[in-house]
Amino acid sequence: MNYSLIAEEILKAIGGKENVSAAAHCATRLRLVLEDESLVNTNVLEEMDVVKGTFSTGGQYQIILGSGTVNEVYKEFTRLTNIEEMSTSDVKDAGSKKMNPLQRFVKMLSDIFVPIIPAIVAGGLLMGINNLLTAQDLFIAGKSLVEAKPELADLAALINTFANAAFVFLPILIGFSATKRFGGNQYLGAALGMLMVHPDLLNGYGYGDALLNGTIPVWNIFGLEIEKVGYQGSVLPVLAASFILAKIENGLRKVIPSALDNLLTPLLTIFVTGLLTFTAVGPITRSAGNLLTDGLIWLYDTTGFIGGAIFGLLYAPIVITGMHHSFIAVETQLLADMAKTGGSFIFVIAAMSNIAQGASTLAVLLITKNAKTKGVASAAGISALLGITEPAMFGVNLKLRFPFIGAIIGSAVGAAFVTLFKVKAVALGAAGLPGIISIKPGSIISYIIGMAIAFAVAFAMTFVLGKREEMKEKEKNGRKAA
Known part of the structure; x- marks a missing residue:
C-alpha cells in the first residue's frame, strides 16, 4: 500500500490539516479530534478501499483502517499535519472539551472504572470457577464437584478467597482511580479506601443485620456518635469521598506554606475527609447506593421479559451515544452486592x-x-x-x-x-x-x-x-x- 497517498486522501476528505486539532490511533482505528466535523466528506472516505468504516463518538471522529495498516497510515498522517504523536488518552482529553455535560459525566465514570476492570474481571471469573466447583447438579446429579471429590474443598476455598479480594477491598481500587481522575494524589485516595475497609470497623456486609439487632458499634467523640461501619463492596461512598479528598487536598496546597506542605496537607486531607466520610458522606451515599440497587432489582423483577426486551432493543442505540460506559459503575455495584442482586x-x-x-x-x-x-x-x-x-x-x-x-x-x-x-x-x-x-x-x-x-x-x-x-x-x- 502507498500509505502516504492514503494519508493524503484521508486528510483531504476530513477538511485538511487546519481541521485537525488532535490525532492518535488504537489497534484498528485512526482517532481524530476535528475542529468542524461537518467538513468531513464521509462518502469519499467510505469509497476508499482501505477504510472499513467511520463513526463519531465522544468528541472523536474515528476511521476504521484495520490492524497494522492504521500504524503506517498514522505515521504519514502525523507527518502531513505536523502533529506530534499522541496517546489515545490525550485525544480523549481533547475530545472531551467538545462534549456536553452529560457526556463528560459518562466519560468521567469510564475513566475511573475502566482501569480497574481487569481486577474485577479476575475476581468475578475466579468466583465463577468456584461456583463450578460448588454448584450442585451441574456435573453430578444431587452433588457438587466438591462434595463428590472432597480433596477439591481446599482448592475451592482458596479460589473463593482470591475471588472475593477485589470486591472486599473495592474501595481501595476505586479510591486510587477516582482520586487520580479528580486531580488528587492517588495514594491518598488508596489510603482513604483502606480506611473505609479497615478491619477494626464492622464489616459493611453485616451492617443490615447489625442495624436490625441494634448492635452497631460507634465512636463517641464529645457526645457525637459516629458509626464504626466499613464500606466493603461499596461504590457511591468511595466515589463521593474521593472527590471530596481531591478538592480538600488541592485547596490545602494553595494555602499551606510549601515548607509545611508535605507534612500538613496529607495529614489534614485524610483526617478531614475521613471525618466527613464517616459522619455524613458515607451514610448518605450508602443509602443512595442501596436505593439504586433496590430500584434496579425492582425494575428487573417487575418488568420481567418485557423490560428485558426493551433494554435489549435500546442497548445498541445507547452504545452509539457512548452512554453505555456509565453501566460499568452500575455493574460493579451489582457484582459487589451479589448476595442481594444475584x-x-x-x-x-x-x-x-x-x-x-x-x-x-x-x-x-x-x-x-x-x-x-x-x-x-x-x-x-x-x-x-x-x-x-x-x-x-x-x-x-x-x-x-x-x-x-x-x-x-x-x-x-x-x-x-x-x-x-x-x-x-x-x-x-x-x-x-x-x-x-x-x-x-x-x-x-x-x-x-x-x-x-x-x-x-x-x-x-x-x-x-x-x-x-x-x-x-x-x-x-x-x-x-x-
Whole structure:
C-alpha cells in the first residue's frame, strides 16, 4: 500500500490539516479530534478501499483502517499535519472539551472504572470457577464437584478467597482511580479506601443485620456518635469521598506554606475527609447506593421479559451515544452486592446485543455483492460474536441501516428470553461467546439458548430486510430504465 497517498486522501476528505486539532490511533482505528466535523466528506472516505468504516463518538471522529495498516497510515498522517504523536488518552482529553455535560459525566465514570476492570474481571471469573466447583447438579446429579471429590474443598476455598479480594477491598481500587481522575494524589485516595475497609470497623456486609439487632458499634467523640461501619463492596461512598479528598487536598496546597506542605496537607486531607466520610458522606451515599440497587432489582423483577426486551432493543442505540460506559459503575455495584442482586443482568443483555450485531453482519456477508463490504463483514461479524462490536456496528450495520434494524430486533428477543429465565453474570468479561464463563453455573444453558435465539432472529430479520431492500433497488432501477 502507498500509505502516504492514503494519508493524503484521508486528510483531504476530513477538511485538511487546519481541521485537525488532535490525532492518535488504537489497534484498528485512526482517532481524530476535528475542529468542524461537518467538513468531513464521509462518502469519499467510505469509497476508499482501505477504510472499513467511520463513526463519531465522544468528541472523536474515528476511521476504521484495520490492524497494522492504521500504524503506517498514522505515521504519514502525523507527518502531513505536523502533529506530534499522541496517546489515545490525550485525544480523549481533547475530545472531551467538545462534549456536553452529560457526556463528560459518562466519560468521567469510564475513566475511573475502566482501569480497574481487569481486577474485577479476575475476581468475578475466579468466583465463577468456584461456583463450578460448588454448584450442585451441574456435573453430578444431587452433588457438587466438591462434595463428590472432597480433596477439591481446599482448592475451592482458596479460589473463593482470591475471588472475593477485589470486591472486599473495592474501595481501595476505586479510591486510587477516582482520586487520580479528580486531580488528587492517588495514594491518598488508596489510603482513604483502606480506611473505609479497615478491619477494626464492622464489616459493611453485616451492617443490615447489625442495624436490625441494634448492635452497631460507634465512636463517641464529645457526645457525637459516629458509626464504626466499613464500606466493603461499596461504590457511591468511595466515589463521593474521593472527590471530596481531591478538592480538600488541592485547596490545602494553595494555602499551606510549601515548607509545611508535605507534612500538613496529607495529614489534614485524610483526617478531614475521613471525618466527613464517616459522619455524613458515607451514610448518605450508602443509602443512595442501596436505593439504586433496590430500584434496579425492582425494575428487573417487575418488568420481567418485557423490560428485558426493551433494554435489549435500546442497548445498541445507547452504545452509539457512548452512554453505555456509565453501566460499568452500575455493574460493579451489582457484582459487589451479589448476595442481594444475584449478579449483573446488564452484562447478559449486552451479550445478546453483541451476538445480534454479529449475526446481522454475517447475514450481510451472504447478501451483499460488494467485495469491500464482504471483506469488512467477514472479520467484523466474528469480532462482534467475541464481544467487540464497533467494526460491525459502525462499519457495516449502521451504514446499511437494515442490518442494524435486524440486529436490535434479535437483541430484543434474545434479551427477553434471558430475562425470563433470570440469567445473570457473576463477572465482567467479553460480552459474547466467551462470556459463558462469566455466567452463573445454573444459567449457562439458558445463556447459550439466548445467544442462539438472538443470532437466529437477527440473521433471519437482516436476510429478509436485505432481500426487501434488494427488490426495492431493482424496482427503482427498472423505473429509471423505463
